[in-house]
Every structure is written in C-alpha cells, then in structure tokens.
Amino acid sequence: MSIEVTLGDEADAVAAVKDKLVAEGVPAALAAGDSALWGPQAQPEAAIRLGWLGLPGSSRELLPEIATLVERARAEGLDHVVLAGMGGSSLAPEVICATGDVPLTVLDTTDPHQVRRALADRLDRTIVVVASKSGGTIETDSHRRIYEQAFRDAGIDPAERIVVVTDPGSPLERTAIEAGYPVVLADPNVGGRYSALTAFGLVPSALAGADVAGLLDDAAAVAPLLAQDEGNPGLELGALLGARALQGRDKLILRDAPSEITGLPDWIEQLIAESTGKEGKGILPVVGAEAAEARDQFLVTIGPDSGTTVDGPLGAQFLVWEYATAIAGRVLGINPFDQPNVAESKENTTRILQEAGDGPLPTGTPVLTDGPVEVYGDLPGDLKNLADVLTWLLRAIPERGYLAIMAYLDREAAFDAAVIGDASFEEMTETWASADVATLRALLDYRTDHAITFGWGPRFLHSTGQYHKGGPEAGVFLQITGVVTDDVEVPGKPYTLGRLQLAQALGDLGALTSRGRPAVRLHLTDRVAGIRHLLSVAEEL
Structure with missing residues (x-):
C-alpha cells in the first residue's frame, strides 16, 4: 500500500497536523481501538464502533x-x-x-x-x-x-x-x-x-x-502499518484530509485513474460525507469531476498518477480510508461514527405517508412548466423557463458552497437508449450519456467553478444526505423526480414503491427547505422526454 502526497505550498500545514497527531500518540491508540480519541461525548458511540480495525x-x-x-x-x-x-x-x-x-x-x-x-x-x-x-x-x-x-x-x-x-x-x-x-x-x-x-x-x-x-489478505497486509508513526498510509491520508478541511479546502475531488480498482470513489463518498458532515463541519467528496478548480477544493486520485494519489489493492484501500476518516474526525473535532441527521428525512417520509392516507401526496403546485418538466420551489417570480431556473441555481451557490443534484429515477434507464449492433463503442457511449440524467452534473460543472455532486435517491440519503443536513450550510439543491408508469405493490404495506419513492423525495426536500437552503424540485411528466429536454437546456446555458 502506498500513498504519494504532493502538497506544494501547504506541506507545512499538513505536516504540522501529522506531527501533532503523532505527539499525542494517536496512531498507536487508534490501532489499539482507543474509544477516547474523539472526546467524552463521542466515547460511548466509539466504544461500540471500532470493530472494523480487527x-x-x-x-x-x-x-x-x-x-x-x-x-x-x-x-x-x-x-x-x-x-x-x-x-x-x-x-x-x-x-x-x-x-x-x-x-x-x-x-x-x-x-x-x-x-x-x-x-x-x-x-x-x-x-x-x-x-x-x-x-x-x-x-x-x-x-x-x-x-x-x-x-x-x-x-x-x-x-x-x-x-x-x-x-x-x-x-x-x-x-x-x-x-x-x-x-x-x-x-x-x-x-x-x-x-x-x-x-x-x-x-x-x-x-x-x-x-x-x-x-x-490485502487488508491484513496493510494493518500493521496503521500503528506506526512513520510509513503509515492511513495517518498520512487522514492528516491530509483534516488539514485541508481546516485550511478551508473541504471539497474532496475524487478521481479514478485507470487501475485494477473500479468505482471506489462512490464508496469513499459515503464513508467521508456521512462520517464528517455534522455540527456545521465536514468534508464533501465530489465524484465525477476531473480537477479541483476552486480554492475550497483539493484533488485525490485513486490509482497510479501524478499529484496526490492513493494506490494499492482494494482490501487495503478499504481499511486505509476507514482509518483516515477516523483520523480526520479527530482533527475536525467531530464524532466520525454517528449520523445525527439521517433519521430526519426518514421520519418526514413516514409522516407524509401517514398523513396522506389513501389520498394524493402533498406535492404542491408547479411554479412553472417547461415542456415535459414541472418546476416546484420557492423561486423568484421573474424566472420564465427551465434555463432561468438552472441559471438561478448556479448563481445561488455561495462562495464556498456546492450544488447537489438528487435524482429519484431509474439509474439504469439510460441503457435502454444504447444502440446495439453496428454502432461503435463511442457511439453507444454518446447515446447512453445523452439519455442519462447523471450527465447533468458534467454539463453544469462546465458552467461553474463550484463543486457539483450527483446522487441517486434514495441511495444518497444513506450517504451524502447526512452532510447535506449536518454539514456546512452552503448547499444548493436540485431534486429530480419522475412520473411512474408501471408501479410495484409492496406486499403487506399500504404503499407502492412509486408512492414511497415520492414520499422520500418530499420528505428530504422538507428537511432541506426547513433549514432555509435553496431547493428546487423538477418533476418529469415524461421521463425519457424530460431527461432529453433537461440535458438540452443545460447544454445551451
């Protein structure tokens, strides 16, 4: 397991954090499972959450x-x-x-x-x-x-x-x-x-x-290093994460270099966002961006590359990132093992379903409709179309903020659009991307230096959802829902999957708007046409 860290002008600040951790005996204490490392308030939770070390x-x-x-x-x-x-x-x-x-x-x-x-x-x-x-x-x-x-x-x-x-x-x-x-x-x-x-x-x-x-086997090979003061990849990575956040660089751009590991940033996203995003603090992982463009961002690449990299087999990566996240929690002064804000959206969902009974869910009235896209939210009255809405959202991002796109849709639907037969791989990829709502992240990313994240709902509620509500109050939120044409009954329950999905979206939206954070819901009255229209509008911004 190797971690290469190139820190440039900020090397001294990161070294200072690492030296302080070593002076306090943190590496050996964490490797030994010391539950007191995050303070007395966190100790009861930490005492029953350190089994991952063994x-x-x-x-x-x-x-x-x-x-x-x-x-x-x-x-x-x-x-x-x-x-x-x-x-x-x-x-x-x-x-x-x-x-x-x-x-x-x-x-x-x-x-x-x-x-x-x-x-x-x-x-x-x-x-x-x-x-x-x-x-x-x-x-x-x-x-x-x-x-x-x-x-x-x-x-x-x-x-x-x-x-x-x-x-x-x-x-x-x-x-x-x-x-x-x-x-x-x-x-x-x-x-x-x-x-x-x-x-x-x-x-x-x-x-x-x-x-x-x-x-x-791979995890066991790296485990002994995690008790060391030097040559400890988890300590180096954790000090980097914590030091960058203290310096104001709290957006972690995660990039996948060509390597034997596929898709690790999605797992890291949950680990770090849910572990650190609380008490108005936190580190926001950003998956899909190619580079750190703003002063509140820094880039870490998974696999062999230049710059700051984390390279090694998957089992070792799991253990090292977990250790580093626990270290970053200590540096930030938060408990990396609880998730105090996750239950709020769940409770809202339950309440919405119960209060609605057999009736319609409280979706509200759209403030405007642009083709197959309805727009809901507390928006300025001079917005006339979807392009205006997207532009307003981008401008609403504060100086050290971010835009979170949250899509409660079928994340595999774009594959239906892929051309099979004589089409080249490039043609199939282009066709797939043009039908995938996740492409919106990249299109909007071109139009701002701020961090933009994308999450599939309700998947992200068990990941970045904690950061959205417990982290720094700097988020702007774009939620996307869609019409259900072929619902699924949930045996023994008074709701269908489609009804549950919409209640989850509305429940989380309520949790966000109750904090006064800018939030817009786009509802696709035709999913295929709606995604096509949304992407075409974003492309022309």
Whole structure:
C-alpha cells in the first residue's frame, strides 16, 4: 500500500497536523481501538464502533460459512445475484464486484421501474441477499417483500432463494429465522459505512464470484502499518484530509485513474460525507469531476498518477480510508461514527405517508412548466423557463458552497437508449450519456467553478444526505423526480414503491427547505422526454 502526497505550498500545514497527531500518540491508540480519541461525548458511540480495525482477521471466521452458501448456490444453478441493501450494505459489494469483474445486481432504490427490471431478469436463477444492519431499513424491507411474492408466484420457495445478512438480534434476524432463510450475522461493533470487510461486503460479493479471501489478505497486509508513526498510509491520508478541511479546502475531488480498482470513489463518498458532515463541519467528496478548480477544493486520485494519489489493492484501500476518516474526525473535532441527521428525512417520509392516507401526496403546485418538466420551489417570480431556473441555481451557490443534484429515477434507464449492433463503442457511449440524467452534473460543472455532486435517491440519503443536513450550510439543491408508469405493490404495506419513492423525495426536500437552503424540485411528466429536454437546456446555458 502506498500513498504519494504532493502538497506544494501547504506541506507545512499538513505536516504540522501529522506531527501533532503523532505527539499525542494517536496512531498507536487508534490501532489499539482507543474509544477516547474523539472526546467524552463521542466515547460511548466509539466504544461500540471500532470493530472494523480487527476485521482482516476476525472476518476469516466467516469464510467457511460463506463457502457453503456459494457451493449451494452453484449446485442449484443460481447465477443471478441480487443484493437488496442500502448505503454501506450495498456500496462496498458494488465496488468489490466491479473490481473483480463479476456480475451483481444492486437494488438500493425505490424506483419501481428499476425494481421491475431486476425482477424480470432470470428469476428462475436468482438468489437474493437481503442486507440490513438495523433490520428495519424501509427500502430493503420492501425489496424482501416484493421478491418473496415474486418467488411464490413463480412456484419457488423463498427459503431456497433468500439469504439474510444482519446484526444479531435485529428484527430482520427474527423474520429470517421464522421464514427459514439462511442468516449470516455481521459484527455488531462495526457501523454500516465501515462494514466493507464484514459479512455485508463479503457475502454478496462471494456469491457473485469475487475473491473475498484475497480481499482480507490485502487488508491484513496493510494493518500493521496503521500503528506506526512513520510509513503509515492511513495517518498520512487522514492528516491530509483534516488539514485541508481546516485550511478551508473541504471539497474532496475524487478521481479514478485507470487501475485494477473500479468505482471506489462512490464508496469513499459515503464513508467521508456521512462520517464528517455534522455540527456545521465536514468534508464533501465530489465524484465525477476531473480537477479541483476552486480554492475550497483539493484533488485525490485513486490509482497510479501524478499529484496526490492513493494506490494499492482494494482490501487495503478499504481499511486505509476507514482509518483516515477516523483520523480526520479527530482533527475536525467531530464524532466520525454517528449520523445525527439521517433519521430526519426518514421520519418526514413516514409522516407524509401517514398523513396522506389513501389520498394524493402533498406535492404542491408547479411554479412553472417547461415542456415535459414541472418546476416546484420557492423561486423568484421573474424566472420564465427551465434555463432561468438552472441559471438561478448556479448563481445561488455561495462562495464556498456546492450544488447537489438528487435524482429519484431509474439509474439504469439510460441503457435502454444504447444502440446495439453496428454502432461503435463511442457511439453507444454518446447515446447512453445523452439519455442519462447523471450527465447533468458534467454539463453544469462546465458552467461553474463550484463543486457539483450527483446522487441517486434514495441511495444518497444513506450517504451524502447526512452532510447535506449536518454539514456546512452552503448547499444548493436540485431534486429530480419522475412520473411512474408501471408501479410495484409492496406486499403487506399500504404503499407502492412509486408512492414511497415520492414520499422520500418530499420528505428530504422538507428537511432541506426547513433549514432555509435553496431547493428546487423538477418533476418529469415524461421521463425519457424530460431527461432529453433537461440535458438540452443545460447544454445551451
């Protein structure tokens, strides 16, 4: 594991932070699991959240149990692995499988179109991993119910197709035992975003075909370095993150260089944003930007490159970034293991669903309509069209602020537009990008030096959602929802997926506007045409 840090004029400030940490004995204390490192208020939480430090060794105990599950799935011809999980329960397996080039279908969405897409894919050869630390995650509970019904309708016993990963004693464990599902219990002393090397990361990845033993080997190789004062990559990276934030560079631009690892910035985004974004402080990871353009930004590249880089195998990267995040929390004076603002949007969602009953959800009235796009929000009266709205949002970003784009849509829908046959790879990529709402991030990025993030809802609620509400009050928010044309019932619940998805969007929007932060909701009355129109308007700004 190697970390190359080129700091230029700010090297002295970063060195000073590192020297202070060493003088206080932090590296050895953290490696030993000292829960007092983040102060007395954080100590009770930290005392039950440091199990990730020992995972390279303790998770090996799970390998025989996981191997049995894999052998059974292979013997039964179950080669389509679906992971129902949110946040830390899905992001790490997604990276592990992408890096290992093994297929994994991740359901971290309430979009009914995306869920129907998964249900229609080889149900007769599907095994579902239902993963939830708390056992009460509403999205994951919905996915479980939907797949149970789908299996029964197909004449398949769900007990032969569903595997549960959860914490000991959770409601999900009890449900699984009653239903006869295999259960793999995770370490309860590890928080969700630090759980990459627990059962949450290993079980679905192994079922998909990834080498999880090798992952633990790589983590074990770097672990001894984390107790050292020198040659400690986690200390160097953590000091860098903390020092940059103290200097006002609190937007971490994460860039993927060509390497053997695929998609790690998405996992880092959750780890750092949810761990540090609280008490008006925090570090905002920005995925997708190519360079740090403003004075509040700095660039770290994953893989071999020039500048500041983090290079090494995936298992080691997981452990080093976790250690560095814990270090950055100490430097910033916050508890890196809690998430005090995450529950607010969830509570708003529940309230909205309960108060609406069988009636319409409180969407409000659009302030203007531009083709297939309705615009909602507290906006100046002189805005006439979508171009005016996007321009107003960009101008509303404060000096050290950011724009967050949050899309409650099917993140795989753009693949439907990809041309197959005689088209070149470049042509297919261009066609796909022109149908992908995520392209909006890059289009708007060209028009401002401020950081712009993009998140799929409700996935981001388990990631950057904490930073949006608990971090610096510098965010401007653009939410995108879309009409549902083929909804999915949630068995045993009084709502459909589409209704839940819209309630989640409205609930989070309420949490943001209650803080007086600029927020706009765009609703696509036709998803395909709406995305095409939105991107074309952004291109012409």
